Amino acid sequence: MSNSSDKDSVEAFSGDGYNPNAEDGASLTEVVTQFTESNIENGSARLYEEERLKSKMEHREPPPQPIKYPFFSAQNKPMRSKMMKIIPTIMLIFTVFILSVWSIYWGAMYNRQDRYVNMKVLVALEEDASGFVSQALIDTTRDPELETLATWELNGFTGGEAVKKSVYDEDYWAAIYVTGDISSEITTGFLTASSLNLTDAVMGYFETGRDYVTVGADIIPTLLLFNNKFRDILQSKYYPQLVDNLTDSSYVQLKNTNVLTSYPDINFEDGAPAPSTVILGPTQVGLIYMIIITFFQVMWLQQLHQLVASAVNTRAYLIYRMVIPHAFYLVTAMAFACLNRAFQIPMNNSWSGGFGVLWMIAYVTMAAVGGANENMFLICSCTFPPLIGFWMLFFVIINISGTFSPLALCPEFYRFTYMMPIKCGAELMKVLFYNTTRKAVGRCFGILIAWIVVNNALLPFCLMFFSRTMHKKIKAEQLAKLEKEAKENGKA
Structure with a gap:
């Protein structure tokens, strides 16, 4: 073994000195265990390689490598004892980090449903707040389910632009407002059997740009639910009252119009829609x-x-x-x-x-x-x-x-x-x-x-x-x- 090693060392050199392309005798297993991440970082691997190359150039025996044994050998018992101290410590550090730092992100979403009431929605009524459309809006804001999804702030008639500006300025997440004296128009339609166009009678306004995800996931579904309950209240409470006040002949005339089936559904407008699907x-x-x-x-x-x-x-x-x-x-x-x-x-x-x-x-x-x-x-x-x-x-x-x-x-x-x-x-x-x-x-x-x-x-x-x-x-x-x-x- 010694003669073979000397021969390999001599062949690794030409007359002009060390030949870097010659086989240096280091096996793959030796390289894997010698050049670890820690050894490279602390410089010990570099020092070892430097000393090994010097010994070759000087035609002397390279520095001996430490003797290594199988993992479960008796000689490695001290190493295993150290491992049993290091591994639990690292696991504890990672556990503490996950529980303390990751919980910051989880905590931002924890009990989110209990804080929906922090999102304010403006409900602007007619000039005559006693009108049945305004009363239906007020009744809707008092719905137990809707009360948990937002805070509904009632206000008098302020005009569409003022309502939009309040949402634009982020005073409210959304707004629902009546565009005119709609109750009187509907009542007149019932009495005169005149067809109604209620497309823009009640408007809703929000801006997706305030928070793309939250508006899409929370605000819009809440507004749609509000609209459904508002329509149900009109159908079940206020429209029947209007019909009860009609004469038989007036009721017959209404059947030839769209009045009985026309409800002021809320027409929603997005003031700041997403400009692109990849936003x-x-x-x-x-x-x-x-x-x-x-x-x-x-x-x-x-x-x-x-x-x-x-x-x-x-x-x-x-x-x-x-x-x-x-x-x-x-x-x-x-x-x-x-x-x-x-x-x-x-x-x-x-x-x-x-x-x-x-x-x-x-x-x-x-x-x-x-x-x-x-x-x-x-x-x-x-x-x-x-x-x-x-x-x-x-x-x-x-x-x-x-x-x-x-x-x-x-x-x-x-x-x-x-x-x-x-x-x-x-x-x-x-x-x-x-x-x-x-x-x-x-x-x-x-x-x-x-x-x-x-x-x-x-x-x-x-x-x-x-x-x-x-x-x-x-x-x-x-x-x-x-x-x-x-x-x-x-x-x-």
Whole structure:
């Protein structure tokens, strides 16, 4: 065995030195157990390979590998004991993380049905609120089932435009209003046997753009249920009263008209419909991808940072670290805007030049979350690297919990979402795509810029913390290594 090994070592060299293409004798199993993720990260695999290559070049025996045994061998009992301590600890950490952090997202939807009453719907009555149509609307709002689905606020006649503006300003989630003195018109129709056109007699108004999912899943079904109950009340209570007041001859005349079968069904109008079938891409899932892509950027730029750090002074390096990510955010944000353009999502509903507006919204949102990701990456990687993944998931959850679920249906705890960058980015995109109210535009841009400024200001301190912490770790490792070598030399 020894002669064969010496022969292989000699054949691995040509007259000009080491031949890198020659077989080095390392088996696949040796490579798998020697070059593990942890060994590569802490540098021990690199040091071992360096020493092994040196020994070959110097024509001496390579450093011996540690003897390894089957998993359940007696020699591996200490290793198994350590495993039994490490595995439960990791499982406990994951369990605590799931129960504590994931519950933030679950909690946003917990007992959602009990908070439907937080959604206000305006019911605007006729000028004469004693009219039977208005009374039917009032009776409908008192229905026990509907009382659990929304808060129905009654108001006098204010006109259609004023009602729409109250919904546009997000004072109400929807509105139901009477367009005129409908009760008198219907009564006249009964008395004169005149056909009625009640298509726009009672109107409903909502805006899908306020919350695409919630309006479609909660508001619209509630409004349709309201309409059905409103019609039932008219049919069972108020129309029979009108018929009872008619003479036989008048009733016979009514049979030749549509009066008996004409009911003022609520005609619903969507003031901010979805401009495209793929609108959920940029306004929901795309926002999560923004967090993830900015984290990828941190990983991809590490080698570039090392290249610059090896050539410039500290001041120039710090300025570079604060500036270069924003160049990437601008390019990535433009790609995001181009993606939406490629799928033909209308962008000019609110502002002309919507493409540029979307580009800037995406940029400030990415810069806000990207700065936080970079700072936390520096802190976690020098203290406890496995925390990086936990941070990513935690940051996604606290951003989307109160963004994808309307805050009106969330517990008060989730009011913190107002200051989260993804919430602000989502609000700005709703204004852009749906032309919803702009009253929160200034606040959202202000919060995003504040995130950018704070994270940029913290970046130099995070870099110094990272460098100082890693320097201490490396110094301690080298001192321990030197002490170990000194002890071994002393024994020799």
